[in-house]
Amino acid sequence: MGDISYREAFRAGIIEALESDPRVFLMGEDVGDYGGCYAVSKGLIEKFGRERIIDTPLAESGFVGAGIGAAIGGMRPIVEIMTVNFSLLALDQIVNNAATLRHMSNGQIGVPLVIRMACGAGKQLAAQHSHSFEGIFAHVPGLKVLYPGTIQDARHMLKMALADPDPVIIFEHVMLYNRIEAIDESAPIDDMHKAVVRRPGTDLSIFTWGGSLYKAMEAADQLQAVGHNVEVVDLRCLRPLDRDTIIESVQRTHKAMIVDESWKSVGMSAEISATLAEQALYYLDAPIQRVNGQEVPFPYAEHLENACIPQVEDIVQTALVMLGTNEAANR
Incomplete structure (x- = not known):
């Protein structure tokens, strides 16, 4: 693929997922017409339509809950939360539902949900948008927490997360979106669980x-x-x-x-x-x-x-x- 940005790597991963599996869809605030708060999903609504690129209301608990329901029903949703600070509005859904349903159902109900969220400081977005709360989610049994730092990982970790039968949270640092590196599509990718x-x-x-x-x-x-x-x-x-x-x-x-x-x-x-x-x-x-x-x-x-x-x-x-x-x- 040559030189691409961290942003383009995530977009390429989303496109690959949407093209390869009809169960996959993307939902979140401004992911459609606006193209994503950080332009990761720019152009996808024109390519895949409004049934698969879904703009949601400003209601994190509501649309994360909808994503959980869709995952239980057999879909493979990618839910984008605009910034990690706003994920706290959906903690009940993530911690009390997505993370626990397999346990509480004795393995009968899985939640194959991927939640993406931008995080980190460096863009002068102050206390409303700049924090790094990955430690909060890493504390919770039932969740898997990924934080790709390289463009190679940004390109391929989404695919691994979507293949997981349980909820996976992917953090994306805002200061990496414009970073550009060369990646080799044929290079082997380390398992997402490994340092x-x-x-x-x-x-x-x-x-x-x-x-x-x-x-x-x-x-x-x-x-x-x-x-x-x-x-x-x-x-x-x-x-x-x-x-x-x-x-x-x-x-x-x-x-x-x-x-x-x-x-x-x-x-x-x-x-x-x-x-x-x-x-x-x-x-x-x-x-x-x-x-x-x-x-x-x-x-x-x-x-x-x-x-x-x-x-x-x-x-x-x-x-x-x-x-x-x-x-x-x-x-």
């Missing part, structure tokens, strides 16, 4: 996902320039969490950093830290470090927003301290 080592290393493991992945990769490049070989692990799937890959990485490097745009308290970074403390403590040669978003509602002002989000320099400085070098004091 992937994006950059092998020996001195320090950085665990991250989604919008922070490229910041971690850039930080690793800067650290390489001063003689430090850093491993970057893209978790990709936050539930079920690939704990084996996390532990194997620390066995190689003996130091662990977690980069998580969301808040530090009671979040994904805390869960990963607990996993390392419980299962890999004796492989660690230094305390685990976390680089997180500041514990405030995200501000609107650009300089304050940037100060609230983990940046490349934050990752580099934390790594230099962990590695016990003098470069941190000199930067």
Whole structure:
């Protein structure tokens, strides 16, 4: 396929799903005539019609509930929630219905539903639209939570999610939509449940996902320039969490950093830290470090927003301290 954007990769995945399975349809706020809040579904209503690209009212609980009902009835709905903040209006449907029906029906009722939602900060959308709530959904048994950070994953993870018999939530970081990379359609794709080592290393493991992945990769490049070989692990799937890959990485490097745009308290970074403390403590040669978003509602002002989000320099400085070098004091 060559060079495409993160946005185009998701659109290509949706088109492939719609063309290959008549049970698939897309529904959500502004997905049709407007073309999607971030233009992911632009042009699809003209191509597939209003029965398969469905504009919904501003009623997340209502249309997520409709998607659950359609999934129970044999369809394969893709439900788009405009932004992760609005998903809280549908928590009852997602947590109390979609996630529990297989359990409560003794396996008789599955909910093969995919929910896509934009998330993350960086576009000056303030506290109404900028948060990263993946840790909330990763807390819930019965859900699977994906967070593709690469364009290759954005292109192919939707297909894997639609094939799953249970509800899958896909997070899409807003700052990645315009990113362009070359992808190889013939390349094998890692199973959606597996973390992937994006950059092998020996001195320090950085665990991250989604919008922070490229910041971690850039930080690793800067650290390489001063003689430090850093491993970057893209978790990709936050539930079920690939704990084996996390532990194997620390066995190689003996130091662990977690980069998580969301808040530090009671979040994904805390869960990963607990996993390392419980299962890999004796492989660690230094305390685990976390680089997180500041514990405030995200501000609107650009300089304050940037100060609230983990940046490349934050990752580099934390790594230099962990590695016990003098470069941190000199930067």
